Amino acid sequence: MLMAISAAAQTNTSTTQSGLTYSKKTFYLDGKAISKNQLMNVLGDDLFKKYKKAKGLKTAGIVCTAAGGALLAGGLVGIITAESSDSFSDIFAGGIIGVPCAMIGAAVTIPGIIMWCSGNKKIKKIPIAYNSKNHPTAYLTPASSGMGVALNF
Numbered sequence: 119m120l121m122a123i124s125a126a127a128q129t130n131t132s133t134t135q136s137g138l139t140y141s142k143k144t145f146y147l148d149g150k151a152i153s154k155n156q157l158m159n160v161l162g163d164d165l166f167k168k169y170k171k172a173k174g175l176k177t178a179g180i181v182c183t184a185a186g187g188a189l190l191a192g193g194l195v196g197i198i199t200a201e202s203s204d205s206f207s208d209i210f211a212g213g214i215i216g217v218p219c220a221m222i223g224a225a226v227t228i229p230g231i232i233m234w235c236s237g238n239k240k241i242k243k244i245p246i247a248y249n250s251k252n253h254p255t256a257y258l259t260p261a262s263s264g265m266g267v268a269l270n271f
Contacts, residue, residue, distance in 0.1 A: 137252070138245040145245070161248060169244050176237025182230025186223045193220025 138160065139146045145157050158166050193216045200212020259266050 137249040140242055140245050165244060165248055169241065172237050172240035175233050176241065179230050179234030179237055182226050183234055186227030186230050189219050190223025190227055193217065193223055
């Protein structure tokens with residue numbers, strides 16, 4: 119005879135989270151939004167440097183994505199205009215200007231997206247690093263004699 123046991127955890131959404139969290143471009147400490155100056159004081163030098171580096175990577179990614187997208191779109195417009203024209207000068211200009219612009223645009227857009235996502239991912243790891251240093255956590259872990267409880271301070 120097989121029996122299945124299931125347990126469901128209930129969460130209360132009205133309670134505030136303790137520690138540092140990041141949501142919608144804002145950091146929260148114990149459920150309250152904090153400013154960039156407060157963030158610098160909360161994180162300390164090491165984590166704040168990591169935050170600034172990640173924020174710079176994200177910003178550079180946004181700029182590269184926007185610039186590359188504009189070049190790509192402009193290049194494609196030039197190519198399409200050249201193909202629909204009967205004038206030799208339009209065809210020549212579209213091929214000479216449109217193709218390189220589209221290629222450069224694609225070459226800048228792809229790394230821009232990668233930098234943007236990478237920077238955003240690193241920013242989201244800042245609260246995890248802060249909380250692991252400043253808030254103890256407990257979890258179950260395998261042990262040689264069965265299961266054990268581990269506390270991280």
